[in-house]
Amino acid sequence: MIINEAENGIILKDAKCLDIELSAFCGQAFRWKKNEKGFIVGTVKGKTAVIEKTDDGYFFHSCSLKEFEEIWYDYFDLDTDYVNICEKISPDESIKKAVEMYYGIRILKQEPWEALCSFIISQNNNIPRITGIIDRLCSTWGEKNEKGEYSFPSYEILAGLTVEDLAPLKAGFRSKYILDAAQKLKNKEIDLNKIYSATMDEAREELMKIKGVGPKVAECTLLYGFYKKEAFPVDVWVKRIVSELYPEGLPECIKGNEGIAQQYLFHWRRNLKEE
């Protein structure tokens, strides 16, 4: 992998097993879009990446080396050897097929609060609508940056709002859950820092103190917001996969990487009908 600072951005070359477009649009994060030039645009920690696919990698427009190292290197988990992980989970034939077809999907290291809030919104909902709700959430209460994009609003700000304030989001019954999460974080009833060091069961229990957070949302928060690769969220699609392929239990080879295998299988199964 080569990272070079150019005049007006960062050149990223030869990063193995990294498909930014697939990773951004495979249903794990909801804040990525494409602009009129076909560049991939997303905002993390208030900073916006405008990413152009090149022949041998990616170009991050108007990005300093400092920003790349502080945000994007970590967000795309470039320290982790995904080639090795994909080999490890591929003895299973179905996973092998999914990995070959969608090679380069990585679990994005999202901010904990954004992941928690996003997956509260995701419940009994579909991806286009989730994206729309989060878009309105950010443009209403986030901060606009120099690229004209919005940050994800802090829980401190949201904690002071009411369900009436949130009505324009069209989030339905989920609005009260967003507020409960924001308030429990603000008043330290729940401490996100404790979850990093907690065991999986303790972490699940802690997150599920929030109204509207059940097993699925807790699992997604741990996988996408705390990078617990062994978390295994089961939604309707993964439920289908498990009943169709693994009625007797998950394959041994994914142990420790359940979340990554899940992401490949999820995207593969969801796109089956379009093949």
Place this chain on the structure above:
DNA sequence: AGCCAGGGTCTGC
């Protein structure tokens, strides 16, 4: 019109 979507809560047994 009715079903589905990266579910969870609440009630009743």
Place this chain on the structure above:
DNA sequence: GCAGACCATGGC
């Protein structure tokens, strides 16, 4: 502990 009604919204 577990099934079933209910929850808002929009696309198909």
